[in-house]
Amino acid sequence: EPEVTQTPSHQVTQMGQEVILRCVPISNHLYFYWYRQILGQKVEFLVSFYNNEISEKSEIFDDQFSVERPDGSNFTLKIRSTKLEDSAMYFCASTVERGTHNEQFFGPGTRLTVL
Amino acid sequence: AQSVSQHNHHVILSEAASLELGCNYSYGGTVNLFWYVQYPGQHLQLLLKYFSGDPLVKGIKGFEAEFIKSKFSFNLRKPSVQWSDTAEYFCAVINITSGTYKYIFGTGTRLKVLA
Numbered sequence: 001e002p003e004v005t006q007t008p009s010h011q012v013t014q015m016g017q018e019v020i021l022r023c024v025p026i027s028n029h030l031y032f033y034w035y036r037q038i039l040g041q042k043v044e045f046l047v048s049f050y051n052n053e054i055s056e057k058s059e060i061f062d063d064q065f066s067v068e069r070p071d072g073s074n075f076t077l078k079i080r081s082t083k084l085e086d087s088a089m090y091f092c093a094s095t096v097e098r099g100t101h102n103e104q105f106f107g108p109g110t111r112l113t114v115l
Numbered sequence: 116a117q118s119v120s121q122h123n124h125h126v127i128l129s130e131a132a133s134l135e136l137g138c139n140y141s142y143g144g145t146v147n148l149f150w151y152v153q154y155p156g157q158h159l160q161l162l163l164k165y166f167s168g169d170p171l172v173k174g175i176k177g178f179e180a181e182f183i184k185s186k187f188s189f190n191l192r193k194p195s196v197q198w199s200d201t202a203e204y205f206c207a208v209i210n211i212t213s214g215t216y217k218y219i220f221g222t223g224t225r226l227k228v229l230a
Contacts, residue, residue: 033217043159043205045217056215091159098216101166102147102209108158 002026004107006092012113013082021077021110023092032075033093033104034067036060043091049075050098082114117142119208121221128196129229136191136204136224144212148189150180151205153223159205165189176200198230 005024013019025032034046048055049067066078075094079086089111093104118141128134140146148165163174170182180191189206206221 031216035218035220042222043207043218043220045219048215048217056217058217093218095216099211102211102216103149103161103164104218106159 004092004094004105006090006107006110008110009108010111010113012115015084015114016081019079019082019112021079021090021092021112023075023077023094023107024073025075025092025094026096026105027073029094029096029105031055031095031098032067032069033095034077035091035093035106036088037091037109038085038088046077046090079112082112084114087112087114117208117210117213117219119206119219119221121204121206121224123224124222125225125227127227127229130198131195132228134191134193134196134200134226136206136226138189138191138206138221140187140189140208140210140219142210142213143187144210146211147209148180148182149207149209149218150174150178150189150191151207152176152202153205154202162191162204196226196228198228200226201228202226 007022032049035043037043047057047061064080068076089109091109092107095104120139122137150162151159162178165172165182173179178193204224207218
């Protein structure tokens, strides 16, 4: 069964460093998402992406964040200058369509630790 | 603002007890509804989903949920829990009518089942 994959599973970085989190969505999916979950808190929407453009972004997704689909298979989330509060689990998700049936398929997540 | 409420933050049950976890959302219109489970250290796993039709939906592992539109609720139930059901449970809603397709997650309910 096709699945969303994410690399790395765990990333440790120093405050102020740039990180890139990678996701490979399911191959025929067209809509892509990033969510994050700070330890002990709920899962929060960051950004959605379709047709090489951001469709929607949350207040969390400020200028330090960017997303890209560089090669037609990978979907990346970049944090330019990490802060301690960026420490969280980051989940990628994808879906084939948007309409009345909108199940998103989640990857296993990348745990980002900012020291 | 759109919100999803899970009133039970921590639930402790003995094995074989019945479970009901509440989920309410704050807006009308057409919605897609989901329950996810997150076992310790693992990623989100879909338990069940509601798009339309029969408001009583059955999911994996013996879980079911009932959509009550008039109450804006989608409560999760299981007649007899097992120790292995110890996990965190998240309700999620997509507000189709709003034209955005992001998941809005509830704050989660931590379930501990005592053997």
